[in-house]
Structure formats: structure tokens, C-alpha cells
Amino acid sequence: MEVARLQQLDEYLSQGPASHCRDDIWARLCCQQALLALESGSYGVGAVIVDRSNELVCVAHNSVFSPGYQSGKHAEMEVLNILEQDFSHLKRHDLTLYVSLEPCLMCTGRILLSGIGQVRYLAKDKAGGFATHMHLLPPAWKNLASQLIVEHAKVDRFWSDLALTMVEEQSDQMRKKVVSAWQASVDERL
Ligand SMILES: [Zn+2]
Numbered sequence: 001m002e003v004a005r006l007q008q009l010d011e012y013l014s015q016g017p018a019s020h021c022r023d024d025i026w027a028r029l030c031c032q033q034a035l036l037a038l039e040s041g042s043y044g045v046g047a048v049i050v051d052r053s054n055e056l057v058c059v060a061h062n063s064v065f066s067p068g069y070q071s072g073k074h075a076e077m078e079v080l081n082i083l084e085q086d087f088s089h090l091k092r093h094d095l096t097l098y099v100s101l102e103p104c105l106m107c108t109g110r111i112l113l114s115g116i117g118q119v120r121y122l123a124k125d126k127a128g129g130f131a132t133h134m135h136l137l138p139p140a141w142k143n144l145a146s147q148l149i150v151e152h153a154k155v156d157r158f159w160s161d162l163a164l165t166m167v168e169e170q171s172d173q174m175r176k177k178v179v180s181a182w183q184a185s186v187d188e189r190l
Contacts, residue, residue, distance in 0.1 A: 001038055001039070001041065001169065001170060005169075006035070006038060006039055009035055009038070009165075009166065009169075010035060012162065013028075013031055013032065013035060013162065016028055016031070016156075016158055016159065016162070017156050017158055020156065021154045021155050021156050022153075022154040022155075023098065023120055023153040023154050023155045024155050024156055024159065026048050026050060026098040026120075026153070027098070027100075027122055027153060027155040027156070027159035027160075027163070028159065029046070029048050029056070029059060029098075030046040030047060030048055030098050030099060030100040030122060030159075030163065031046060031100060031122075031159060031162050031163060031166065032046065033045075033046025033047065033048070033059050033060065033061040033075065033100070034046035034061060034062075034075075034100045034163065034166040034167070035166065036061050037061035037062040037063065037075070037166075038166060038169055038170075040061075040063060040065070040066040041065045041066055042061070042062045042063050042064050042065045042066055042073075042174075043062040043064060043074075043167060043174055044062070044100075044166030044167050044169050045061065045062040045074065045075040045099065045100050045101045045166070045167055046059070046060070046061045046062075046075055046099070046100050047059070047060055047061070047075035047076050047078070047079040047097060047098065047099040047100070048079065048097070048098040048099075049079055049080075049082075049083055049087075049095055049096070049097050049098075049116075050095065050096045050098065051090060051094060051095055052094040052095070057083065057087055057090065057095065058079055058082040058083055058086065058087065059079065060075055060078035060079035060081075060082055061075050061078065062074055062075045062078070063078060064178075065174075065177060068181070069177065069178065069181030072106070074104065074106065074107050075099055075100070075101075076097065076099055076103055076107035076110065076111060077106070077107060077110055079097065079099075080097075080110055080111070080114050080116075083095070083114070084114070092114060092115030092116055092117065093115060093116075093117040093147070094117060095116050095117055095118070096116075096117065096118040096119070096120060097111065097116050097118070097119045097120075098119075098120050098121070098122075098153060099119065099120075099121050099122070100121070100122045100123060100163035100166065100167065101121060101122070101123050101125050101129070101163060101164075101167050102121045102123065102124050102125040102129030102130075102131045102132065103119065103121065103129065103130060103131050103150075104125070104128050104129065104130055105128075105130040107130075108130040108131060108134070109141070111148065112141060112144040112145055112148060113144070115147075116148065117147070117148065117149065118148070118149045118150075118151075119131065119148065119149070119150045119151075120150075120151055120152070120153035120154075121150075121152065121153060122152075122153050122155060122159055122160045122163035122164075123160050123161075123163040123164040123167065124152070125167075131150045134150070
């Protein structure tokens, strides 16, 4: 991704409004993580886990293209890996996972298995989000889902718009990179 565009996004991010909605502080951190993901050539999605006292536990971002193509490295998967490895003493149900984009099918399954109590996302993923399709789960999973609260984060519009902008950055290019990886063809131009 072009350095000039990354700088532009960085600049824009730094101009974000002062925190005035409940989740603004975590929205800013999710967007900072999303920018790091873009800088490393992956999808611009960031995630944060917060404890019941509203203190930060850990952060992560999408890393599917760093290095190579690793399909499981969505932001939510990465932040849950850190949680399970380094913070196993924390009661999962007390934790809230913030993510810049509505979780996909894979991440929704992982979130349910992790025992996390709450998920708040910044931007809706109209095409691929699963958080708004929980009613489609099989019975055992639906049972797990009954313990989970998923909602749109309460944030200034600036943050949800920025979250969407960042995930849409170079989406065609990203898709090409995935297809190229599936075909096991290395194309250095991508
Ligand atoms: Zn995902």
C-alpha cells in the first residue's frame, strides 16, 4: 500500500473527535490497530479486549498476509490467541471484545468457543458479517450464543466510518492476493 495513503489515514485518525460516546476510546484503538494491519499489507481490521473495569487487556490486528497467506489470522482470532496464551487467569465472561468490523462466520464461532461475554463492533459487514445472523446457528452453537451479547458499539460516526474505510482499502487487491494464494501462484506484483 502506498506510503502517502497510509500517512493520509494516519493523519485522519489523529484528527478524530475527543471521546464523548461510551466506546470512543476503544474505537480509536481499534482503528489504530486497523492502520497497523494495512501497513503490514493485510486487511484493515483491529481488535481490542477490555476487562470489566474497562481496562485494556490486549490488542491485535488482521495479519492474513504477513507473511504469506494465513487464512486464520483475522483480528479477533489474533486477539483471542493473545488472551488465551497470556491472560488465562481472567474470567472470560467479564471481558468485552471490540472489533472494527462485524465478525465473520469463522470469528463468531471462535468468539463463542472462547467464552467471551460481550462483543461490540464499529462497522457492520453487510456482505459477510455473521454477528447479525446468529439465528442461523445450529442448536448447540445457538445455546452458546445465548450467553453472548453482541452489539454495535456506541461511538461517534467518525469511528465507524473510518473503520469501514480502512477495511475497504485495497479490497480488490486483497481479493487477488487470496486467490493467488489459493492457486499457489506467487505473484510478486500483488
Ligand atoms: Zn473473521
